[in-house]
Amino acid sequence: MAANPTPVLQLRQISKRFGAVQALSNVDFEVYPAEVVALVGDNGAGKSTLVKTIAGAYRPDSGQYIFEGREVTIHTPREATNLGVETVYQDLALCDNLDVVANLYLGREGVRVTGPHPLHLLSEVEMERKATDVLRELSVKIPNVRSQIATLSGGQRQSVAVARSVMWNSKVVLLDEPTAALGVEQTFQVKELIKRLRSRGLGVVVISHNLADVFEVANRVVVMRLGRRVATFDTSQSTAQEVVGAITGATLPAAVAAG
Amino acid sequence: MKQVTPHTRSDMPAVEKEALWPSIVRRFQQGNVGPLPVLIGLAMIALVFQIANDKFLTPVNLTNLTVQIASMGTISVGIVLVLLLGEVDLSVGAVSGLASAVMGVLSVKQGWPAGLAILAGIATGTLIGTLQGFWIAKFRVPSFVVSLAGLLAWQGALLYVLGTTGTVNLTDKTIIGIANSRVSIEAGFVIGIIAIVAYAAILIAEQRGRQAMNLPVQSTVMLAWRIGLIALVTVVTIGFMSINRNPNVEAAAVRGIPSAVVIFIAVLIIFDFITRRTRFGRYIYAVGGNVEAARRAGINVNGIRIAVFMLCSTLAACGGVLAASRLYASNQASGGGDTLLNAIAAAVIGGTSLFGGRGRVWSALLGALVIGAIANGMDLLAMSSAIKFMVTGTVLLIAVTLDASTRSRRENTGR
Ligand SMILES: Nc1ncnc2c1ncn2[C@@H]1O[C@H](COP(=O)(O)OP(=O)(O)OP(=O)(O)O)[C@@H](O)[C@H]1O
Ligand SMILES: [Mg+2]
Numbered sequence: 001m002a003a004n005p006t007p008v009l010q011l012r013q014i015s016k017r018f019g020a021v022q023a024l025s026n027v028d029f030e031v032y033p034a035e036v037v038a039l040v041g042d043n044g045a046g047k048s049t050l051v052k053t054i055a056g057a058y059r060p061d062s063g064q065y066i067f068e069g070r071e072v073t074i075h076t077p078r079e080a081t082n083l084g085v086e087t088v089y090q091d092l093a094l095c096d097n098l099d100v101v102a103n104l105y106l107g108r109e110g111v112r113v114t115g116p117h118p119l120h121l122l123s124e125v126e127m128e129r130k131a132t133d134v135l136r137e138l139s140v141k142i143p144n145v146r147s148q149i150a151t152l153s154g155g156q157r158q159s160v161a162v163a164r165s166v167m168w169n170s171k172v173v174l175l176d177e178p179t180a181a182l183g184v185e186q187t188f189q190v191k192e193l194i195k196r197l198r199s200r201g202l203g204v205v206v207i208s209h210n211l212a213d214v215f216e217v218a219n220r221v222v223v224m225r226l227g228r229r230v231a232t233f234d235t236s237q238s239t240a241q242e243v244v245g246a247i248t249g250a251t252l253p254a255a256v257a258a259g
Numbered sequence: 260m261k262q263v264t265p266h267t268r269s270d271m272p273a274v275e276k277e278a279l280w281p282s283i284v285r286r287f288q289q290g291n292v293g294p295l296p297v298l299i300g301l302a303m304i305a306l307v308f309q310i311a312n313d314k315f316l317t318p319v320n321l322t323n324l325t326v327q328i329a330s331m332g333t334i335s336v337g338i339v340l341v342l343l344l345g346e347v348d349l350s351v352g353a354v355s356g357l358a359s360a361v362m363g364v365l366s367v368k369q370g371w372p373a374g375l376a377i378l379a380g381i382a383t384g385t386l387i388g389t390l391q392g393f394w395i396a397k398f399r400v401p402s403f404v405v406s407l408a409g410l411l412a413w414q415g416a417l418l419y420v421l422g423t424t425g426t427v428n429l430t431d432k433t434i435i436g437i438a439n440s441r442v443s444i445e446a447g448f449v450i451g452i453i454a455i456v457a458y459a460a461i462l463i464a465e466q467r468g469r470q471a472m473n474l475p476v477q478s479t480v481m482l483a484w485r486i487g488l489i490a491l492v493t494v495v496t497i498g499f500m501s502i503n504r505n506p507n508v509e510a511a512a513v514r515g516i517p518s519a520v521v522i523f524i525a526v527l528i529i530f531d532f533i534t535r536r537t538r539f540g541r542y543i544y545a546v547g548g549n550v551e552a553a554r555r556a557g558i559n560v561n562g563i564r565i566a567v568f569m570l571c572s573t574l575a576a577c578g579g580v581l582a583a584s585r586l587y588a589s590n591q592a593s594g595g596g597d598t599l600l601n602a603i604a605a606a607v608i609g610g611t612s613l614f615g616g617r618g619r620v621w622s623a624l625l626g627a628l629v630i631g632a633i634a635n636g637m638d639l640l641a642m643s644s645a646i647k648f649m650v651t652g653t654v655l656l657i658a659v660t661l662d663a664s665t666r667s668r669r670e671n672t673g674r
Contacts, residue, residue, distance in 0.1 A: 057555055078557030093555050095548035097616035098541075106545055107556030109538050118539035118566070125465070129472040150669055 006069050008033045008203040009054065009085065009172050014063030016049055023049040024060070025227045031172060031203035036194055038214040038235075039207045041224035041247055047207045048090050050224070051174045054205070055087035056080035068171075078107070084171035088178050090207075092161040096150040100142060101131045103149055104164050134167045135159075139189050154181035162190055172203045179213065191217050211240045223247055294610055296661060297625045300654070304629065308636035315636055319504040322517060328631035329438065329519035330355070330582035334602040335609075335623035336530050337574030340567050342606055343534070345547045345615025346402035348571050350391065350409030351602055355579030356594025357413045358384045360420045362580055363427035363589035366434055373433035377580055384576025385569055387413065392568030396561035402568070410599070418591060426590035429583060437522070438585035441515035444501045450521075451497045454528075459486045519581055523624075526574065531620040543567060547616035578602075597648075604651065605630055608658040614666055629654060 007030035016024040023046045031037045039047045052058045054065075056074040065072055067083050074080050080087070094103050101124070110127045111120035131145050140159040142152065149157060158181045165173050175194070179187040194217050197204050208214050214221060215235050223231040223246040231246040244250075308315040334351050341348045362380030365371040371379070391409050395402045421427065429435055442450070462482060469476045497516060505513040534540035542563050545553040554560050582598075583589040607613060608629050609622025630651055637647045 055555070076557065077555045081557065087555075089555065091551075093549065093552040095545050095552050095616070097548035098544055102541060102545075106552065107558050109541060111538055118537065118542075119533070120538045121536055122538060122541060125468040125472050125474060128469075128474055132474070 007031060007066075008068055010064075010066040011050075011054065012064040012066065014050070014053060014060045014065075016046075016053060016058060016060050022227050024053070027063075027224075027227070027229050029054075029222065029229065031205055033171075033203055034198055034201045035220065036198050036204045036206060036218045038218035038221045039205060039224065040209070040211070040214060040221055040243060045224040045247075046227040047224055048176055049227075051087065051176050051205065051207060052089070054080070054172075054174055055085060055089075057087075057089075081107075081168070081170075084169070085174065086165040086168060086170040086172070087174040088158075088161045088165045088176060090176040090180075092157055094149045094157055094161060097148060099148055100135075100145045100152075100160055101128050103160055104131045104134070104167065106164075108168070130167075134163055138163050138166075138193060140186075155183055155186050158182055159186060159189075162193070166193065166197065170202065172205070173197055174205045176207045177209070178206065179208065179210070187213070211243060214243075215240060225249060294619075294621070294625055297608060297610055297622070297629060297658075300608075301625070301629055301632065304632045304636065308632070308639065312636070312639045314639055318499050318502040319506070320635065320639070322500050322504055322520075324628075324631050324635045325520045325523075326438065326517045326585065327635060328605075328627040329517075329523040330578045330585065331598070331601050331605060331630065332523050332578075332623050332627035333526050333581060334575045334578035334598070335605040335627055336526055336620055337571035337578075338602050338606040339609075339611045339618055339620055339623050340530070340534070340543065340574075341402070341571045342611050342613060343543050343547045343616060343618055344564060344567050345550075346395070346564070346567075347406065347603070347613075348391070348402060348568065348575075349406040349599060350387070350413055351406075351571065351575035351578075352594040352596075352599030353410045353413035353417065354384050354387050354572050354575040354594070355582065355598060356589070356592075357387075357417045357420065357579070358576030359579040359583035359589040359593045360417050360427070362434065363429055363583060364420055364422075366431050367427045367429065373431045376431070377434065377437070380580050381573060381576045384572040384574075384579070388569035388572025388575075389565060391572065392565035395568060396564040414595070417593065421589070421591060426588060428588045434580075434584055435587060436518065436584075438517070438519040438581050440518045441513070442518060442521055444515050447497045447501065447516045451493045455486070455490045455493055458489055462486060519585060522577075522581065526577070527620055527624055534620055539563070539566070544616055549616075575602075601627075601630055601651075604655045604658075607662065608654060610658075610662075612662050612666065613659065614662070626658075 009031050011027065011029040014024055014027045014029070015022070027046070027050060029050065039050065041047050049058065053060050056077040056079055059075065065074055067085075072079075072083065074083075077087070095106065098106070105127050109120075110123040110130075112123055114121055128145055135142060135145065138159065140156070140163055142156055142160070149160065152160070158178065162175065162178050165175070175190075179190050182190060191213060194204055194206060206214070206218065218235050221233040221235060221238075221243055222229060223233070223243060225247065230249075231243075233243055233246075305316060314320055334355055337351060338348065358380040361383045362376045365379050366373060366376035387409065391402075391405050394400060394405050418425070462485065466476055466482060500516045500520075501514050503512040503514050505511065534543060542553065542558050545556070545558060546560055546563050550560060553563075579589075579594055583593060605626030606618070606623055607626065609618075609624065609626030611618025611622045611626075633650055633654065634647055637650070
């Protein structure tokens with residue numbers, strides 16, 4: 001990290017409230033190029049809220065969003081993807097009634113430019129070709145790229161959601177529990193994929209409850225508790241026990257010192 | 260960096276040439292039965308009425324049937340679009356009535372030229388749809404409520420526009436000609452053959468494109484079947500409509516495709532194309548399937564909603580113009596009665612889901628044929644509208660139950 005001191009993405013003092021729930025309070029967050037950051041914390045700690053804020057799905061009540069050193073305002077998910085921030089949401093955000101190809105390209109369809117913008121014709125063949133290649137590259141096993149999402153297993157859907165986030169030239173990829181529904185082989189594939197993204201120079205943010213996986217892929221671990229960032233660990237210099245302590249709050253003071 | 264290995268046909272997955280029967284079975288298991296139930300239903304209805312009265316399957320009666328459903332079917336295409344979004348529009352009947360009144364009054368009482376009067380009638384629908392769509396999208400009021408308010412308001416507007424007489428009898432030749440003229444037999448066959456060739460050309464081009472990209476293709480036999488089937492249906496229909504329908508053989512022959520039917524088919528083809536081949540169509544399905552996913556994918560959800568309600572009301576207005584033209588009049592009952600319910604029932608009977616995101620534009624045709632056939636057959640048997648309503652209601656219930664049960668089957672498989 002020392003070699004590359006500017007974070008590709010940085011949040012400062014982000015707060016977000018849902019009615020009575022303070023989901024995020026003054027959270028700082030940063031991810032550097034070619035780095036994997038794991039975001040951990042108990043259920044309801046605010047991890048997904050933080051990721052959705054970065055993704056542009058939520059607008060923070062206050063705080064700064066800095067991308068490649070410049071402050072930006074993100075109002076919509078489209079603005080985030082335009083910057084190069086891709087997201088796999090915890091609820092996957094797939095359209096059940098559409099097929100795999102349509103979901104991979106949702107909002108970014110390949111088109112033959114004809115007439116007014118909304119009436120552009122879809123380039124189905126090109127999309128299907130590229131979709132097939134991307135899925136093969138990621139070793140995603142799907143019977144048919146024209147299957148409706150509704151007919152896929154949970155793991156297959158998750159693979160589709162992950163594939164969608166990495167098939168564009170992105171700079172930051174956010175993965176909210178990307179392996180939660182995956183089998184052994186697919187989990188392995190996703191972890192390999194995360195490492196590959198890092199070696200390609202991307203900043204990767206992964207939410208996971210599996211600390212073994214976290215320690216395998218992440219460079220840093222950011223711990224959240226009750227909407228606050230309570231600790232940060234360097235995975236090469238800390239143990240899972242320390243992280244667990246910070247998550248539960250048992251060893252909070254020491255962890256804060258470490259972070 | 261990336262090695263581009265040419266994909267040989269042999270490294271494609273085994274699904275490449277999916278056999279016909281397994282693919283049908285798979286679609287059933289997915290709760291994706293398509294138009295099959297309604298086609299079976301139509302065949303049964305035809306059989307029953309033909310047995311009860313041998314006038315049912317005659318050129319004159321079947322052609323009448325298609326003219327009778329053209330207006331309902333056109334309105335129903337708009338309903339399909341709205342249902343795909345997971346919404347509903349209860350104002351289509353009233354809008355169709357109002358549009359016909361606007362056209363009628365402008366043409367008859369104000370002396371506007373036919374073209375302008377027709378355009379004004381249709382534009383009335385477009386305007387109303389934009390307004391309702393805007394209301395639904397911006398103020399998050401359920402479409403059910405907004406369009407219910409619309410139903411009342413536009414019915415009031417209809418009475419207002421018609422004024423004290425409460426009816427206008429259409430006299431303009433062009434306006435009456437919309438639904439009451441016929442395409443000559445030669446022109447009918449030319450149009451039909453052009454359509455078949457265009458359809459075949461599109462399918463073959465698609466097949467070529469897929470081959471060029473090394474994608475799995477359907478077997479040539481399957482392709483030939485699809486083209487052959489469409490060609491057969493087209494030719495038989497046009498042929499049937501070319502038979503003289505005038506019972507008085509000495510008088511001038513009545514033959515050729517009714518213009519109302521040509522208009523309806525054109526609407527079907529255009530909207531089938533828009534929904535399945537364009538980005539806009541893809542977004543309609545996406546919003547109906549998962550609004551949040553659509554929003555996160557950067558789709559302008561509100562824009563899609565407004566556009567769809569606008570199209571729905573525009574099509575309702577077109578249906579109103581067709582109906583008024585066919586009946587030579589617009590009056591206080593225009594667009595009332597069972598217009599709305601038939602349009603919604605047609606879409607659902609045809610196989611479009613009430614739960615959003617699933618359905619095809621063609622279901623408007625199939626459903627309208629079912630409803631029209633029941634009404635027409637019962638008229639032939641001189642049955643009362645009491646029975647007609649009850650039978651149509653039962654068919655609708657069956658269709659909705661089928662829809663709900665395929666949906667719950669999908670959910671039960673945990674997918
Ligand atoms: N859209 C929302 N409306 C209201 N409250 C919300 C919303 N989203 C999240 N919350 C609340 O904000 C808090 C943080 O939720 P969040 O989903 O970010 O947790 P999480 O850390 O991702 O948990 P998990 O590990 O269970 O996914 C919770 O108390 C939750 O109830
Ligand atoms: Mg979460």
